[in-house]
Every structure is written in C-alpha cells, then in structure tokens.
Amino acid sequence: MQQLDGRRARGDESRRAVLARAVDIASVNGLEGLTIGRLAAEVSASKSGVAALFGTKEQLQLAAVETARGIFTASVIDPARIQPRGLRRVCALLRSWIDYSAGRVFEGGCFFFAVSAEFDSRPGVVHDAILRAVDERDAFLVSxxxxxxxxxxxxxxxxxxxxxxxxxxxxxxSNSYSLLRRSAEPYEFARRGIVSRLQAYGADTTVLAKTGFMDPLPG
Incomplete structure (x- = not known):
C-alpha cells in the first residue's frame, strides 16, 4: 500500500509540474496550441508519459483550465476574502486582479482573457469549463x-x-494593451478608471488610498 501511495504521490507531483507549464503555454498560444507532444518537449518528458497523465488533448485542456482557475483564485480571490465585506473587499479584489495581470502570473498575461477569446464561439466542454470559471469570478465581484x-x-x-x-x-x-504595447502604462489607465467609477458612487477616498488605488492622503 505504501508503495502504491508513493507512486500516486509521484504521479500527482508530475501532473502538477506539467500543468504549471501547460497553463503558461496556453496563455501565450491558446488551448489549441497546447498539445501533448509539445508539452512533452517543453518539460523534457516522453509523449507517452504525458499522455498517460491526461489521456487526450481535450482532457489536457480541461486540466489546464482547472489549474488556471485555482491559480487565479489563489492570486486574486483569496487575498480579497481576507478583507471585510464591503468597499475594502471590492478594492482588494480589483487591486489583486491588476497585480495578477501586471505581474504576469501567467506568461501570456491573463489566462482567461486569452482562452475566452479563443473559445467564446466554440461550443463544447472546454468552452463550458472556461465559462464556469469566468462566471465564478464575475459572481464574486458582483457579490x-x-x-x-x-x-x-x-x-x-x-x-x-x-x-x-x-x-x-x-x-x-489594460491586460490586452499592456501585452500588445509591452508597457505597464495601461494598468495605470485602468487604475484611474476604477477610481473614477468608484468615486462616482461615493467611495471613501481614505479606503481607496489604503488599498493602493490612490496616493496616500496627506496628514
């Protein structure tokens, strides 16, 4: 039993390592550019070994979407949940989201921005998995x-x-323009736009300053 558990643990570790590279590839080249053969070459593994981990290209794509969903949650949603409900949480969420994109957590910028454009008009299980992840993100912001x-x-x-x-x-x-122009300036435009929208609805400038959307207030 211990031997079997050890094999399973090694298999899980290999799967996580392969998926870490898979999501970066997909963020740059799309999920259709993510093949078992290419991924095997990228991680210096055999094609049969990678195929044994995922089975089919579609299963690999689905695993990449789920991995990216977990990374986005850990990078953006979870830090926001630490903040109390209300404006502080809204600001923490938006700040973390900008930082996640600007910091290139994924090599090609926001994973879901890239793959949503790729699969938005293509029905199927991969489309549905992307939609569920995006709906989860959007529901948290709306809430x-x-x-x-x-x-x-x-x-x-x-x-x-x-x-x-x-x-x-x-x-x-801001994610799209930053990638296209190789510039961080679009994130500053996004920050200003967010401040403008929130202030239009009476957001406290002290909260905006404390959450990094405005320069600290004097005094």
Missing amino acids: SIGHAVDQGELVGITDTPQLAFELTALIEA
Missing part, C-alpha cells in the same frame, strides 16, 4: 459590490452587474 452597496459605502447603484462589467472591462483592456 462584493453588492455588500458595499448594502453597507452604504457605494450609493446610487441599482445594477451591480453593470458596474462589475465596467470594472472588468477596464482590467481586461
């Missing part, structure tokens, strides 16, 4: 904005999904 509204920290908002859409669009545009 976080809703708590800020309920606590009176954002006022005059009658459509939280609309504001969530606008804030997401700013971050996704």
Whole structure:
C-alpha cells in the first residue's frame, strides 16, 4: 500500500509540474496550441508519459483550465476574502486582479482573457469549463459590490452587474494593451478608471488610498 501511495504521490507531483507549464503555454498560444507532444518537449518528458497523465488533448485542456482557475483564485480571490465585506473587499479584489495581470502570473498575461477569446464561439466542454470559471469570478465581484452597496459605502447603484462589467472591462483592456504595447502604462489607465467609477458612487477616498488605488492622503 505504501508503495502504491508513493507512486500516486509521484504521479500527482508530475501532473502538477506539467500543468504549471501547460497553463503558461496556453496563455501565450491558446488551448489549441497546447498539445501533448509539445508539452512533452517543453518539460523534457516522453509523449507517452504525458499522455498517460491526461489521456487526450481535450482532457489536457480541461486540466489546464482547472489549474488556471485555482491559480487565479489563489492570486486574486483569496487575498480579497481576507478583507471585510464591503468597499475594502471590492478594492482588494480589483487591486489583486491588476497585480495578477501586471505581474504576469501567467506568461501570456491573463489566462482567461486569452482562452475566452479563443473559445467564446466554440461550443463544447472546454468552452463550458472556461465559462464556469469566468462566471465564478464575475459572481464574486458582483457579490462584493453588492455588500458595499448594502453597507452604504457605494450609493446610487441599482445594477451591480453593470458596474462589475465596467470594472472588468477596464482590467481586461489594460491586460490586452499592456501585452500588445509591452508597457505597464495601461494598468495605470485602468487604475484611474476604477477610481473614477468608484468615486462616482461615493467611495471613501481614505479606503481607496489604503488599498493602493490612490496616493496616500496627506496628514
């Protein structure tokens, strides 16, 4: 039994190592550019060995999506959850999201921005897996904005999904333009845009400053 457990542990470790490279490849070349043969060459493994870990290209794609979902959650969602519900959590979420993209957690920028464009009009299980991950992300942002509204920290908002859409669009545009132009400036544009939108709904500038969206207030 211990021998079997050891083999399973080594298999799990190999799978994690291979997937770490797989998500980077997909963020640059798309999920269709992610093949068992190419991945084997990238990690200096045999094609049969990688195939044994995933079976088919589609299963590899699904595993990459799930791995990327976990990385995004750990990099963006979990740090925001540490903050109390309300405006602080909204700001922490958006700040972490910008940092995740600007810091190139994935080699090709935001994994889900890249693969969503690739599979948005292609029905199937991979499309559905991407959609579930994006819906999970969006639902957390909508919910976080809703708590800020309920606590009176954002006022005059009658459509939280609309504001969530606008804030997401700013971050996704900054990701795209930053990659295209090899510049960090688009993230500054996104930051300013987020500040403008939140201030339009009465966001406390002290909170914005403490969460890194504005320069610290004097005094």
